[in-house]
Amino acid sequence: MHMGNALLFILLAPIVGGLVAGIDRKITARMQGRVGPPLLQPFYDVGKLFEKEQILVTPSQNFYITSYLVFIVVSGGLFFAGGDILLVIFAFTLAHIFLVLGAYSSYSPYSFIGAERELIQIIAYEPMIILSAVGMYMVTRSFYVADIMAAEFPLIYYLPGIFIGFLMVLTIKLRKSPFDLSTSHHAHQEIVKGVTTEFSGPMFGLVELAHWYENVFLLGFIYLFFAWNPLIAIGALAIVYFAEIVIDNTFSRVTWQLTLKSSWIIAGFMGLANLGILYYLSAVVPL
Amino acid sequence: MIPLPFLVVFPALVAALLLLVANETWRRLAVWAGAAIIGAASLSLLFITPQSGPLFYPVGYEALTEVMFAVEMAIAVFLIYLGIKHRKYLAIFLILFQAALLVSFETGRASVVHGVVPNLFIDQLSLIMGLIIGIIGSLICIYSLGYMSTYHEQHPTVPDRRRSFFFLVFVFLSAMFGLVFSDYLPWVFFFWEITTLCSFLLIGYSKTDESVNNAFLALNMNILGGIAFAGALIYIMAVSPGGEMLQLHSLIQSSHAIALVPAVLIGFAGITKSALMPFSGWLVGAMVAPTPVSALLHSSTMVKAGVYVIVRFAPVLTGTMEGLIIGLVGGVTFLLASAMAISQSNAKKVLAYSTIANLGLIVACAGVGTYKLVWAAILLIIFHAIAKSLLFLCVGTVEHRIGSRDIEDMTGLIVRMPRISVMMFIGIAGMFLAPFGMLISKWVAIEAFIEAQFGLAFVAILAFGGSLTVLFWSKWMGKIVSVCPVAEKVENGIPTEKWIVLSILTALTVLICLAFPVISAHLIEPFVLSVYGQTTRLSQDNLTIMAMMHFLLMIMPFSMLLYRNDKRIVPAYMGGRPTTPDLTFSGSMGMKQHVSLCNYYFEEVFGEQKLFMVGSALCLGLILLVGTLTAGVAL
Numbered sequence: 001m002h003m004g005n006a007l008l009f010i011l012l013a014p015i016v017g018g019l020v021a022g023i024d025r026k027i028t029a030r031m032q033g034r035v036g037p038p039l040l041q042p043f044y045d046v047g048k049l050f051e052k053e054q055i056l057v058t059p060s061q062n063f064y065i066t067s068y069l070v071f072i073v074v075s076g077g078l079f080f081a082g083g084d085i086l087l088v089i090f091a092f093t094l095a096h097i098f099l100v101l102g103a104y105s106s107y108s109p110y111s112f113i114g115a116e117r118e119l120i121q122i123i124a125y126e127p128m129i130i131l132s133a134v135g136m137y138m139v140t141r142s143f144y145v146a147d148i149m150a151a152e153f154p155l156i157y158y159l160p161g162i163f164i165g166f167l168m169v170l171t172i173k174l175r176k177s178p179f180d181l182s183t184s185h186h187a188h189q190e191i192v193k194g195v196t197t198e199f200s201g202p203m204f205g206l207v208e209l210a211h212w213y214e215n216v217f218l219l220g221f222i223y224l225f226f227a228w229n230p231l232i233a234i235g236a237l238a239i240v241y242f243a244e245i246v247i248d249n250t251f252s253r254v255t256w257q258l259t260l261k262s263s264w265i266i267a268g269f270m271g272l273a274n275l276g277i278l279y280y281l282s283a284v285v286p287l
Numbered sequence: 288m289i290p291l292p293f294l295v296v297f298p299a300l301v302a303a304l305l306l307l308v309a310n311e312t313w314r315r316l317a318v319w320a321g322a323a324i325i326g327a328a329s330l331s332l333l334f335i336t337p338q339s340g341p342l343f344y345p346v347g348y349e350a351l352t353e354v355m356f357a358v359e360m361a362i363a364v365f366l367i368y369l370g371i372k373h374r375k376y377l378a379i380f381l382i383l384f385q386a387a388l389l390v391s392f393e394t395g396r397a398s399v400v401h402g403v404v405p406n407l408f409i410d411q412l413s414l415i416m417g418l419i420i421g422i423i424g425s426l427i428c429i430y431s432l433g434y435m436s437t438y439h440e441q442h443p444t445v446p447d448r449r450r451s452f453f454f455l456v457f458v459f460l461s462a463m464f465g466l467v468f469s470d471y472l473p474w475v476f477f478f479w480e481i482t483t484l485c486s487f488l489l490i491g492y493s494k495t496d497e498s499v500n501n502a503f504l505a506l507n508m509n510i511l512g513g514i515a516f517a518g519a520l521i522y523i524m525a526v527s528p529g530g531e532m533l534q535l536h537s538l539i540q541s542s543h544a545i546a547l548v549p550a551v552l553i554g555f556a557g558i559t560k561s562a563l564m565p566f567s568g569w570l571v572g573a574m575v576a577p578t579p580v581s582a583l584l585h586s587s588t589m590v591k592a593g594v595y596v597i598v599r600f601a602p603v604l605t606g607t608m609e610g611l612i613i614g615l616v617g618g619v620t621f622l623l624a625s626a627m628a629i630s631q632s633n634a635k636k637v638l639a640y641s642t643i644a645n646l647g648l649i650v651a652c653a654g655v656g657t658y659k660l661v662w663a664a665i666l667l668i669i670f671h672a673i674a675k676s677l678l679f680l681c682v683g684t685v686e687h688r689i690g691s692r693d694i695e696d697m698t699g700l701i702v703r704m705p706r707i708s709v710m711m712f713i714g715i716a717g718m719f720l721a722p723f724g725m726l727i728s729k730w731v732a733i734e735a736f737i738e739a740q741f742g743l744a745f746v747a748i749l750a751f752g753g754s755l756t757v758l759f760w761s762k763w764m765g766k767i768v769s770v771c772p773v774a775e776k777v778e779n780g781i782p783t784e785k786w787i788v789l790s791i792l793t794a795l796t797v798l799i800c801l802a803f804p805v806i807s808a809h810l811i812e813p814f815v816l817s818v819y820g821q822t823t824r825l826s827q828d829n830l831t832i833m834a835m836m837h838f839l840l841m842i843m844p845f846s847m848l849l850y851r852n853d854k855r856i857v858p859a860y861m862g863g864r865p866t867t868p869d870l871t872f873s874g875s876m877g878m879k880q881h882v883s884l885c886n887y888y889f890e891e892v893f894g895e896q897k898l899f900m901v902g903s904a905l906c907l908g909l910i911l912l913v914g915t916l917t918a919g920v921a922l
Contacts, residue, residue: 055855058770059847060701066846070839084829086730090721091836097720097761104765107699107772107870108859112884115765119758120887126754127747130733134746137737197860257892264751272747279743 002146006077009216013076017212018042020219024245031249042208049205057106057198064102065203069210071095076217082146085133089126092217096122099195099207106198114194118182120256125169128267129221131275135162136224138278149227156225161274163225167240168266172259173218175211176244178251179259291344291407294328294417294464297321302457306450311436318432318453322425325460329421332414340817341410341536343470352405355477356393360386362484366506375503381510388517395524396473396533403530405471411814415665415806416467416595419672422795423587424460426788430680431456431579433782437687438577445493452492456583459485463588467595472523472533476516479556479592483509486589489580490573501572508566512559512593519552522921539603544920550600551609551917554654555910558613561593561646563620565903565910570643574635578683581635585642586676591668594646597653598664602818605656611741612913614654616906618748620647623902625755630893632886634682634692637759638675641718644756645671645725651745652732658819659735663728665811666803670724673799674717677792681711684785688777694763695885699771704778708767710793717796719753719760722833722840724800729753731825762886769884772858772868801837804830 021042029036038044056062075091078084096118103115137143139158140151148155156163172179180186183194191197199207219237226233254262301321308314335342363386370379409417431453439447462481469475483506491502523532526545532538538546562570570590574581584590597604597613604610621644628640645667652664684707685700686692701708717723733749736742799806807824816822861882864872874880 053855055857057857057859058772059856060768060770062849063844063847066849067840067843070843071836074836074839078832083832084826086733087721087829087832090726090730093757094721094836097757097764100761101765101768105768105770106859107769107884108861109870109882109884110860112769116762116887119761119765122761123754123758126757127750130750130753131747134733134737134750137734143734192860192862267750268747272743275743275746 002081006081009077009080010073013213013216014209017214017216018046020215020241021212024241027242027245028249031245042212046205046208049208050202052201054201054203056203057108060105061102061199061203064098064105065199065206068095068098068102069206069213071098072210072213072217076213076220079145079217079220082144082149084143085136085145085148086130086143088145089129089133092129093122093126095210099210103195103198108198110192110197111195113191114182114197117191117256118195120260121172121179121182124179124260124263125172128165128169128263128271131267131271132159132162132166132221135159135271135275135278138275138282145224148224152228154226154228154232158278159225159274161270165267165271165274166222166225167243168263168270170218170222170240171244171247172263174215174244176248178247178254179263180253181256181259184253291409291464291468292346294325294332294421295407295461295468297328298325298457298461298464301325302454302461305453305457309450314449314453315432318428321457322428325421326425329417332409332417332421335409341408341413341470343406343408345404345406347404349404352471352473353397355474356389359389359477359480362480363389366484366487370503373499373503375507378503378507378510381507381514385510385514385517388514388521392473392517392520392524395521396530399528399530403471403533405469405474406534407468408470408536409468410817411810412595412598412665413467415669415810416591417464419587419591419669420460420463420467423672423676423792424463424583426791427579427582427587427676427680428453428456428460429784430582430683430788431577433785434579434683434687435577437782441687442493445495448492452489452577455485455489456579459489459583459588463592466592470535472520472535472538475535475596476513476520479516479560480513482560482589482592483513486573486584489584490576492576492580495575498575501569501575504572505569508559508562508569511566512556515552515559516556519549519556522548522552535599539600543603543607546600546603547607547609548917548921550603551613551913554597554600554604554609554613555914557593557595557597558616558650558910559593561590561597561650562643563616563647563650564623564643564899564906567620567624567640567643567899567902571636571639574633574639578635578679578686581638582676582679582683585638585679586672590642590646591672594649594653594664594668597650598661598668601653601656601661601664604654606740609913609916610654610656612654612909612916614651614656614745616909617647617650617652617654618745619902619905619909620644621651622647622748622752622755623898625752625759626893627895627898628759629755630888630890630895631759632694632888634685634694634697634763635679637694637763638678638682641756641759642671642675644752645675648729648732648749648752651748652735655736655739655742655745657735657739658815658821659823660732660739661818662807662811662815662823663731663735665814666731666807667725667728669803669806670717670728670799673792673795674714674724677714677789677796678711678718680785680789680792681707681714684781684789685711688781694766697763697766698884699769699774700767702770702772702774703776705776706778707781707789710789711767712764713793713796715760715764717800719756722800722836724796724803727800727803727825727833731823735823766886771870797837801834 022039026036072095075088079088100115100118103111136148140148183196223233226236366382462478465478487506559566624640624644628637631637649664649667652660736745812822858866861872866872870882
């Protein structure tokens with residue numbers, strides 16, 4: 001366990017996450033023929049949120065949102081400390097359940113539907129993330145992120161199907177169109193802001209902060225596929241993120257049925273086929 | 288030290304006493320005293336923890352086996368009488384068939400002279416089962432006292448047969464103790480049949496048409512399992528005429544050639560008893576019974592007997608095609624029952640499907656049966672028993688206060704019944720969230736399946752099935768925690784004994800997650816080690832991290848204190864319309880519109896009927912396949 005890395009994550013992830021959000025907005029704006037906000041705009045936005053008066057629908061929201069942030073940080077910290085990747089995933093799910101409960105607790109129609117959709121998204125992406133962890137285990141024989149990082153060969157060679165499946169669910173996790181069902185970065189959602197409708201001021205600031213942490217964690221997960229060469233890995237991250245922005249700007253939102261179906265089918269076909277081949281190979285020629 | 292026979296006989300004596308006592312005060316006293324003594328006696332078993340291998344206690348009464356046979360015949364006659372009375376001819380046929388098998392077995396057994404002394408025994412697995420039965424079972428008995436008096440107030444049409452109710456519940460406990468402590472298979476079978484009888488009678492408690500039908504459904508399916516069990520006994524007598532193999536431990540340690548066929552037959556019996564598909568119908572139907580009965584059937588008795596025998600035979604099943612297929616029956620059941628739970632709004636039905644799913648997972652672990660998986664299976668049994676009994680009893684309590692067991696009617700329960708809600712919340716969290724129990728077992732199961740033969744199929748099942756469980760539990764949690772501002776508090780009038788039981792179970796749900804490394808080190812690991820020669824555990828750093836997560840979860844509620852000065856409460860956003868706190872807003876033309884929020888149930892995707900058909904077809908196919916394979920071995 002590298003506690004130092006966890007500490008670095010806790011300190012730096014908001015900065016990296018905020019910058020990524022800023023770049024994201026800039027590129028998106030250029031794609032739409034706008035100038036776009038300054039690079040540091042996300043920081044100004046969140047900073048302003050923390051200056052606002054706290055308005056609540058129910059005080060228990062505070063508890064759920066704080067827990068959401070705390071457990072996102074815990075799962076990300078555990079990931080960067082090199083811990084057991086399955087435990088990381090379970091802590092990650094726990095964090096999102098808190099977000100969902102926060103939305104339920106307000107008893108508001110928009111956040112209620114958002115919460116239901118968020119749950120659908122969770123079950124859409126969770127199998128694929130677990131299969132990714134399993135794939136990494138089958139290649140490296142370890143569930144520890146530290147060991148997976150230390151692999152001296154590119155995981156992507158062995159896990160192309162898993163990688164494609166993971167990109168699919170990454171779109172869900174980054175809350176990008178066409179899978180931004182439960183809440184969106186854009187203000188044109190038919191259910192207002194979905195899960196986050198009833199969060200405002202400092203509490204909403206915490207949600208944004210958690211989202212930055214989460215994005216950095218997800219980028220870290222992609223990094224694992226290329227961990228044998230840091231330069232290529234960073235290049236891959238840039239390409240993947242750019243592709244996500246392109247997808248975000250070219251697709252319109254789909255229904256929850258299609259979200260669930262497509263992500264399960266991709267997880268089922270790409271992920272399981274990949275694992276099946278690995279499984280077969282490891283029986284014939286040990287890696 | 289409390290001798291094992293005491294645990295088997297004492298509950299039966301309490302049962303007999305309760306059959307005679309009609310006075311409520313005396314019954315209360317007898318149940319409290321009986322439950323306390325059973326609980327204490329099962330705890331005292333911890334002092335005789337065997338270090339390695341089982342400890343045997345020979346029982347000197349040779350004639351006992353004949354007495355049991357006579358009782359079995361009497362039960363058959365009684366059941367046939369009930370079958371004729373209710374015109375259930377299939378049940379009569381099955382009972383007659385089973386009785387014929389038994390007679391043929393008994394004549395075979397009695398005709399050979401043998402020096403086999405029936406033993407009671409205890410090893411770590413029996414000890415764990417004994418603790419579950421003794422502690423959770425007796426807590427449910429105490430809870431039933433308060434529940435049943437309210438039940439009869441609220442259901443005046445149901446005849447008050449509380450004497451036989453408590454009689455049956457205690458006989459049930461006695462039979463379960465007998466089942467887990469018997470080494471002699473005909474005795475295991477005897478206790479097996481008693482649990483079938485007790486569950487049959489308890490499900491039919493209210494004597495309505497529905498409950499009678501469901502009781503017979505349960506009876507038919509369990510007798511089907513009983514027939515397979517009796518077949519196993521006959522097979523054993525045929526291959527080992529001396530009768531040595533009738534002892535569980537000799538059988539398990541003998542060669543595959545002898546043990547595999549009985550293991551599969553008894554495994555089939557276990558599948559029927561633990562309500563895997565296609566036999567899941569009886570456990571879902573069993574919820575017509577009073578809620579403590581459901582709690583008993585789902586957590587500490589009945590279904591746990593089914594998985595217990597499969598875990599016992601795991602060392603025989605491991606590495607065989609038969610074991611793999613039995614495991615697949617469990618896996619398919621886990622996946623589909625989890626999906627079916629999504630489409631249910633009846634809380635007891637959700638709990639029933641979740642039980643079926645978890646039993647499926649346990650059977651999947653035990654059927655594949657590597658040492659890691661057996662470790663995970665035993666852990667699942669423990670965690671499931673505690674959390675599930677808590678949830679059933681919470682639902683029972685809520686039902687009596689709000690008059691509904693529908694999850695939709697539990698909106699805002701956190702306002703209406705805050706303490707019960709917190710308990711229910713903890714129970715649900717215990718079923719699927721990190722760092723609580725059930726999740727730990729699922730996690731270990733994923734890790735263990737990867738290394739098992741053909742384990743990839745199970746890994747996929749766990750990945751998809753596991754996420755389905757997240758959906759149905761969280762939307763239930765969401766309903767509970769919705770804060771509707773105008774709800775009225777109705778938590779008064781719950782009897783003290785219910786509070787005591789619920790509080791103990793809640794505490795257990797949390798504590799067991801902290802204490803499980805100790806349980807694992809002192810009970811599960813030695814058991815796995817003695818059976819397989821190697822064992823497993825969670826690594827120390829993962830345990831530390833989970834303990835830290837527990838700690839965080841416990842201090843998180845205090846974060847509320849940080850925000851206590853935030854007093855600006857506004858109604859929920861309603862598209863800018865003027866809204867009252869109970870979500871009434873002024874719509875167009877000055878009409879008052881009321882909003883009500885209802886969970887998604889995805890009937891068209893996760894519909895009960897459709898998935899049940901699919902699951903039954905698949906599992907029946909698998910069972911037929913394993914039957915064919917076994918017949919090939921046997922002939």
